[in-house]
Amino acid sequence: xxxxxxKRQAPSYGNRLGFWFFHLLIKTAGPIPAYILLAxxxxxxxxxxxxxxxxxxxxLRHRFPEYGKVRLFFATYLHFYRFGQTLxxxxxxxxxxxxxxxxxxPDKEILTRLARNKKGxxxxxxxxxxxxxxxxxxxxxxxxxxxxxxxxxxEGGHLKNIFNERDDFRLIPPDGFMGGLVEATNxxxxxxxxxxxxxxxxxxxxxxxxxxxxxxxxxxxxxxxALATGSDLVVLLTARTGMLSFSIDISSISDGEDISDxxxxxxxxxxxxxxxxxxxxxxxxxxxxxxxxxDTWNEIEEKSKLARTDINSK
Amino acid sequence: xxxxxELKELIIKDLKLVDVTPEDIKDEDPLFxxxxxxxxxxxxxxxxxxxxxFQIETKDMEQSKEVxxxxxxxxxxxxxxxxxx
Numbered sequence: 243x244x245x246x247x248x249k250r251q252a253p254s255y256g257n258r259l260g261f262w263f264f265h266l267l268i269k270t271a272g273p274i275p276a277y278i279l280l281a282x283x284x285x286x287x288x289x290x291x292x293x294x295x296x297x298x299x300x301x302l303r304h305r306f307p308e309y310g311k312v313r314l315f316f317a318t319y320l321h322f323y324r325f326g327q328t329l330x331x332x333x334x335x336x337x338x339x340x341x342x343x344x345x346x347x348p349d350k351e352i353l354t355r356l357a358r359n360k361k362g363x364x365x366x367x368x369x370x371x372x373x374x375x376x377x378x379x380x381x382x383x384x385x386x387x388x389x390x391x392x393x394x395x396x397e398g399g400h401l402k403n404i405f406n407e408r409d410d411f412r413l414i415p416p417d418g419f420m421g422g423l424v425e426a427t428n429x430x431x432x433x434x435x436x437x438x439x440x441x442x443x444x445x446x447x448x449x450x451x452x453x454x455x456x457x458x459x460x461x462x463x464x465x466x467x468a469l470a471t472g473s474d475l476v477v478l479l480t481a482r483t484g485m486l487s488f489s490i491d492i493s494s495i496s497d498g499e500d501i502s503d504x505x506x507x508x509x510x511x512x513x514x515x516x517x518x519x520x521x522x523x524x525x526x527x528x529x530x531x532x533x534x535x536x537d538t539w540n541e542i543e544e545k546s547k548l549a550r551t552d553i554n555s556k
Numbered sequence: 557x558x559x560x561x562e563l564k565e566l567i568i569k570d571l572k573l574v575d576v577t578p579e580d581i582k583d584e585d586p587l588f589x590x591x592x593x594x595x596x597x598x599x600x601x602x603x604x605x606x607x608x609x610f611q612i613e614t615k616d617m618e619q620s621k622e623v624x625x626x627x628x629x630x631x632x633x634x635x636x637x638x639x640x641x
Contacts, residue, residue, distance in 0.1 A: 419617045420588075420599040420624075427603040428615055447597055463597060470600050506572075 264330065268337050273330050273485060280326040284319060298322065300537040304454035305529050317530075324482065324530040331486055332375045336401060344487040345379045353476065353492055358384040360433030361498065362473030366440040366464045368521060369533045371480035372488040374401055377437060379490060381410040388429040390414045390422050390438045421446075423463070430471040438464045440477070440517050441534050443541055449511050451518045454525075459541040460518060465496075465510040472498040475513060477520050481528045493520055559631045566605050567627075571598050583628040591626075599624060606630075612637045 267276050288295040295318050302309070302317050309317060335343055357363055365380070365387070367373050378401065380387045387410060393402040405411040412429075414422040414436075426436045439461075446461040453460075468475040475496040482488045495516040525532055557565075564578035571594070585591040588599070602624060606612045612634060614620045623633040 419621055420596040423596045423600050424603055424614060424620050424624075425617060427600045428613060431603070431607055431613070447595070466597050467600060470604050 261333075265333060265337065268330065268333055272338075273334050276330045276333075277327055277485075280330065281323060284322055284326065288315075288319060288322065295322070297535040300539060301454075301532055301534060304456065304539065305525060305532075307455065321530045325533050328372050328375075328482055328531075328533070331372055331482065331488070332401065334486055335375050335378065336404060342486055343375065344484075345376070346483065346487075346489040347376075347379050349490075349492045350379070350383070353380075354383040356474055356476065356494065357435055359474070360385065362430035362433055362468075362471050363435045364430065364464050364468040364473050364475045365435050365437040366475060366477045366495075366517060367437050368441045368477075368479055368524075369439065369535075370441075370521070370524060371482050371528065371531045373478075373480050376478065376480040376488065376490050377401075377411075378404055380435070380437070381408060383410075383435070385434050386410060386412055386429070387435040387437060388412045388414050388426060390416055390426055390436060392416050423467070426467060427471060430467060430473045436467065436473075437478075438467070440464050441521065441532075441538070442536055443538075444536075448541070449514045451511075451514050453518050453538065454522060456539050458518075458538040460514050460538075462510050462514065465513040468496055468498050468513075469506060469509060474498055477517055479520065479524045481524070481531055491524075495520075559634060560627050563605075563627055563630055563634070566609060567592075567602070570601050570605055581627060583631075584626050587624060587626055587630075602630075606634070610634050610638055 264276055264279070267279065298318050298321050299314065302314055302321060306314070306317055331343070363385075367377070374391075374393075377387070377389060377391075389405060389411060391413060392415060393405070393413065402413070405413055414425045414429075416422045418425065426438070429436050441460065443459045443461045446463050447466075448459040448461050450457045451460050452458075464475065467473065474494060475498065477493045477495055479491050479493075480488055481491075496513050521532075560583050561578050564581045567573065567581075568576055568578065573592075576592075581592060587602075588594045594602075603614055606614060614623060619633075623629055
């Protein structure tokens with residue numbers, strides 16, 4: 243799917259009426275009836291909106307290469323059910339407020355300590371688990387957290403107000419000047435945190451990394467930002483662990499030191515490989531919690547041409 | 557060396573532009589898209605170049621759009637902030 247500028251868009255998984263109805267249900271009866279309704283309407287949805295269901299197949303085929311058509315259909319159902327639960331939990335965050343959500347974030351102190359070094363931090367996030375809700379847990383770490391995110395849709399709309407109301411956060415629209423990267427660079431240079439997605443290229447320069455058995459395309463923007471500004475780079479992965487409950491794991495993969503100008507491409511590739519390793523490890527334990535919905539493996543031809551230097555041949 | 561040439565050399569070096577010399581870059585050519593063909597990742601480097609070499613920040617995005625138009629607008633901005641010639 244592409245917009246008027248030819249840029250691909252994420253598939254939409256609901257309409258205004260649907261979001262409104264789920265919102266009403268959560269507000270009046272809590273999350274459980276919403277989960278049940280989700281389970282009931284999902285088969286109909288997957289059969290009617292075939293293109294939506296198909297968007298999960300590239301990932302599921304790579305994650306479960308041994309699966310035939312029938313098992314893949316059930317895997318797709320489970321995948322979308324987990325995704326729907328995540329969206330319901332996310333809506334609960336906005337509707338029922340944060341104290342209803344249980345967040346297990348054992349390393350928040352480590353993240354806080356790193357952030358307070360004031361050297362800047364790229365927080366590399368992923369469309370995994372309750373990633374959007376998890377970002378709300380990045381409050382009170384001592385520096386402002388800038389979110390390079392578009393929340394102008396039904397799925398993220400509930401959280402937009404939360405972020406806008408708090409001084410700890412600032413939203414940087416990715417459709418702004420230079421994709422928001424000038425603002426992101428300024429923020430890092432001021433010692434702040436910038437959260438950016440690491441698993442969807444969407445037209446950006448990218449690097450090819452082995453992912454679930456085949457070369458796939460990953461954006462180099464997060465690594466480039468970290469190296470150019472000398473910022474730390476920390477990977478954040480989340481998993482839904484139960485009703486209104488999730489965990490957050492962080493892993494530091496770079497302190498922003500560029501080993502030398504001539505090998506920056508190699509450094510970027512190494513950083514991307516570390517990220518993909520962590521992502522694969524995460525998906526081993528949480529196979530139905532990656533919500534990218536782009537064919538990351540099929541973007542190779544298009545994206546590899548976008549790299550100015552021949553990073554993909556190294 | 558003129559400020560324009562200094563900026564051109566910094567851009568060629570820090571953005572690792574291959575087979576481009578300062579003479580190839582016209583002062584009024586667009587830096588992004590057509591012209592020099594830079595992209596948003598190069599804008600990151602431009603922000604860093606301005607900060608590291610001239611201690612200039614580009615916080616105002618509306619102004620940044622103007623500043624990052626060409627070598628001439630960049631140089632004019634640096635002059636306005638530092639008094640450089």
